[in-house]
Amino acid sequence: MPVTDVTTDAEALTMTLVAEFAAPVERVFAAFTDPRQLERFWGPPGYPATFAEFDFAVGGHANYYMTSPKGERFGGAWQFLAIDAPNGFEVLDEFADDDGQPIEGMPASRMVFHFEPTESGTRLTNTSHLNSATALEQILAMGAAEGSRMAMDQLDRVLQGLREYAQGKGTRTEILDDQHVRITRLVEGPIDLVWRAYHEPELLKRWLLGPDGWEMTVCEVEPWVGGRYRYAWAPVGDTEGQPFGFDGETLVLEAPRRAATTEHMTGTDYPTTLNDLNLYEEDGATLVTTLVEYPDRATRDMVLATGMTDGMEASYARLEGLIADQRLTA
Structure with missing residues (x-):
C-alpha cells in the first residue's frame, strides 16, 4: 500500500x-x-x-x-x-x-x-x-x-495504467476492513458493452453463471433507481448443488460507470449486503470494481468461504469470451 x-x-x-x-x-x-x-x-x-x-x-x-x-x-x-x-x-x-x-x-x-x-x-x-x-x-x-x-x-x-495494474491477474479479492471487500477484474472490451452486459437480462443470462454446470433460471431487472431485481440459478444435468437466488434494490445508477444495489439471498433470513459496481475504461479495456459492504466480519468471512472469487472469475472469463467473439448482442 x-x-x-x-x-x-x-x-x-x-x-x-x-x-x-x-x-x-x-x-x-x-x-x-x-x-x-x-x-x-x-x-x-x-x-x-x-x-x-x-x-x-x-x-x-x-x-x-x-x-x-x-x-x-x-x-x-x-x-x-x-x-x-x-x-x-x-x-x-x-x-x-x-x-x-x-x-x-x-x-x-x-x-x-x-x-x-x-x-x-x-x-x-x-x-x-x-x-x-x-x-x-x-x-x-x-x-x-x-x-x-x-x-x-x-x-x-x-x-x-489499467493493463499494467490488472491484466493477467484475473479476479482479485482484497479485504479492506471488517465490513468491506473490493473485487477487481480487467475485462477486455469497451465500457458500454460491459455496462449492457450487467443490465440487460438477455445478456446477463449468457455470462453471469458462475462455474460450468449452472444456468440462470430467473433474471428480472428494473433499470432505475428504486427498481428491483431478482436472479436465480439452478444446476444442470449431473451438477451437484441446490437452486438459489438473490434479490435487491438499485440505490445508485449512473450509466455507464456506476450502479449500487442491495443484495439479499432470496427466501432466507441472511443479512443484506451492499454491492457498489464501478466501471472505468482505458485503451479499450474496462476495469470492473465491485465494493461489497457486509454487516459484520462474520458475514464477510462466511461469504468469502463459499469460493465466491472463483465463481466470479468463471463468469468474467465467459463475458470476455462473448465480447471477443462479438456475440454480445441482444
Missing part, C-alpha cells in the same frame, strides 16, 4: 499523510491536478468524487461531491492558494453545499500537497492545517485519517 504514515499533532493542529509512489514527480503531480484522474481516487472506496469545476490557477476554485453507495452526496470546495508545479500546491479545503458554497459551522483547513523525488519514485506529504483543536477533533471523528489513507491507496492503479 502506498500510504506509509498518517499522523496528527494536537499542538500544531495538523494531520499529515505520507505516501510513496513508483512514478516520477511530474506524473504524480499530474494525477492530482487533472480532475478526471482525481475522480478515480479522491474519496475512499464507495465514495467516489465528481469534480464539477476545476480552475487550477492561484485564486481559482474546484468544487466536487462524493456520492455514497446509498446515493448520499457530500460536497467539498477548494480555493487554490499557491502552485509550485510540479513540486506541490496549496488549497483552502472546505465542506460545501450543493451550490459549492461553504457550509457554516463545518471545519475548514489549509491543505498543502508536497511532492519530492525519491530513488524509487515520489514521496507525497499532504498536511492539513486546522484553525482549532475542536476543528481537528471534528475531522478525525468524521474518519478523515482512515478515509485519506484508503483514498490515497487507490492511486497506484491510476499511475500504472
Whole structure:
C-alpha cells in the first residue's frame, strides 16, 4: 500500500499523510491536478468524487461531491492558494453545499500537497492545517485519517495504467476492513458493452453463471433507481448443488460507470449486503470494481468461504469470451 504514515499533532493542529509512489514527480503531480484522474481516487472506496469545476490557477476554485453507495452526496470546495508545479500546491479545503458554497459551522483547513523525488519514485506529504483543536477533533471523528489513507491507496492503479495494474491477474479479492471487500477484474472490451452486459437480462443470462454446470433460471431487472431485481440459478444435468437466488434494490445508477444495489439471498433470513459496481475504461479495456459492504466480519468471512472469487472469475472469463467473439448482442 502506498500510504506509509498518517499522523496528527494536537499542538500544531495538523494531520499529515505520507505516501510513496513508483512514478516520477511530474506524473504524480499530474494525477492530482487533472480532475478526471482525481475522480478515480479522491474519496475512499464507495465514495467516489465528481469534480464539477476545476480552475487550477492561484485564486481559482474546484468544487466536487462524493456520492455514497446509498446515493448520499457530500460536497467539498477548494480555493487554490499557491502552485509550485510540479513540486506541490496549496488549497483552502472546505465542506460545501450543493451550490459549492461553504457550509457554516463545518471545519475548514489549509491543505498543502508536497511532492519530492525519491530513488524509487515520489514521496507525497499532504498536511492539513486546522484553525482549532475542536476543528481537528471534528475531522478525525468524521474518519478523515482512515478515509485519506484508503483514498490515497487507490492511486497506484491510476499511475500504472489499467493493463499494467490488472491484466493477467484475473479476479482479485482484497479485504479492506471488517465490513468491506473490493473485487477487481480487467475485462477486455469497451465500457458500454460491459455496462449492457450487467443490465440487460438477455445478456446477463449468457455470462453471469458462475462455474460450468449452472444456468440462470430467473433474471428480472428494473433499470432505475428504486427498481428491483431478482436472479436465480439452478444446476444442470449431473451438477451437484441446490437452486438459489438473490434479490435487491438499485440505490445508485449512473450509466455507464456506476450502479449500487442491495443484495439479499432470496427466501432466507441472511443479512443484506451492499454491492457498489464501478466501471472505468482505458485503451479499450474496462476495469470492473465491485465494493461489497457486509454487516459484520462474520458475514464477510462466511461469504468469502463459499469460493465466491472463483465463481466470479468463471463468469468474467465467459463475458470476455462473448465480447471477443462479438456475440454480445441482444
